[in-house]
Amino acid sequence: MTNPVFTRNKVFTQRTPAGYPAMPGYQVGGGTQTLPGQGQYATYQPNPTTQPTQAYPNDPFAAPNAGQQADYGFPPASNAPTATRPVTLDDVLIKTLLTFGVLLVGGAVSWFTTATNPGLGYAMMFGGMIVALILGLVNSFKRRPSPALILGYAFFEGLMLGSISQLYSTLAGGVVPKAIGATIVTTLVMLVLFKTKTIRNSPTLMRVVFIGMGSLFVFYLLNFVISMIFPAANFYNVTLFGFPLWVVVSLVAIVLAALSLVTDFDFIMRAVENRAPAETAWTAAFGLMVTLVWLYLEFLRLFALFASSDN
Template structure:
């Protein structure tokens, strides 16, 4: 079965583009037929077979995915913290922002955001995953998030960033627990629906930016009722994106994909968590208003 997720769709390993002597789909490095999607319990996720010859570095395991995801998130946090510290101080809440402070923050958000978007496209459509590109994306995303978070912390009260971070990891833990204990089965229609919703939200966001250049807009990035609904919908879509990520990790491990594919899974999980964090931060800001 071919993935509808752009992150996984171009991976030969994730989509079984080779076949064995019997005409069955096999995955790179494994030489064995795939038994099907959604047929295993996450509690049975393995950590690989010692001494496997599937790849020079062994197969992808839950441990390798956790390690690569941890590294990716650490890079995002370090870049965000560095941006927060190195940009000019904004002063006390309610004080007027200087032009220098505003220009630095918006510059970091624009440069980091555009770089992260370009690198995310490169990682999504690259057939062979590149750890260097994944980490470069994490750096760019961290720069954008650092400036974004600093502005929200100044504008809507101290502690809002910590609350959003805690909420993001709570959403991750809750979604993983639900996926495992309720044995959630990911259908093809569900995949298509989530990906369509994600691209729809991205498209509306781009339209809002374009309309903003002409002094108008839809209000989806505002702090009114429309903005709240848009952020809430984005949060729900982000949680569904995590479900897709868990499904692909589960089936990738089952198929015995090479360890380098752990970076692809880590990239997808990082994108989903960043998506959830930004929407949750906006929801908290709107509620504080």
């Protein structure tokens, strides 16, 4: 298990038989649709109980079965499953760009607010973080994606990122463009590696990412608790063979975030192969945003730490 946005939805995690795209009527986890009284594939047999009728009883030239529509044993049309357009990669791309556009709007608002009024900017940062956390949990557990909630999450996430970025920019100028550029380059590189099958998603890779993410969470939690009890003591002051520990931790976090992109890309491809509904593109955009925001924050902190160590 890696990104919970994808792993909680079976259209991203299950493959069709033999890994092929789904046949019409196939539902992930439910097998091929079977008609009542038939095998896997229905045969066209007229219903023998249906009596032929004439369209015009008084017409001497009417054919014996004129106007008769044979009943081939299919269920009524009202009971047939409603066909929906399957999701495509273009859908995912469009929804992702739209979601990040809303995030940039929220980021711009909090960036300029923090620059002119730091107190209000910090309030927007903490408020955006709390609301984004709540909306993130709601979107993660919803069975069907809600575009309004996902775009709302993007906006409040942008409020948080804008204020944080402005704070880091004040402490170490130039780190924000570096973090943005590094995030874009890393994403493109991982996409190329995934498309060329240089790096493939696998149960082993997913276990490595999951264990690494759990270890990072424990490290951050312990460091927070220790710094609250002993302000002068934290893991970032520790060195390993003369090498700062914070550099190791940041690099490990960046590698894990980059590998998470590979699993995200694979989940999205599975949804397209499984012919998931078009609305699934919103879930894919939301899941990608979670990983990319994590990657950006790790780059931002790494460059800020490097800048502060040089001063």
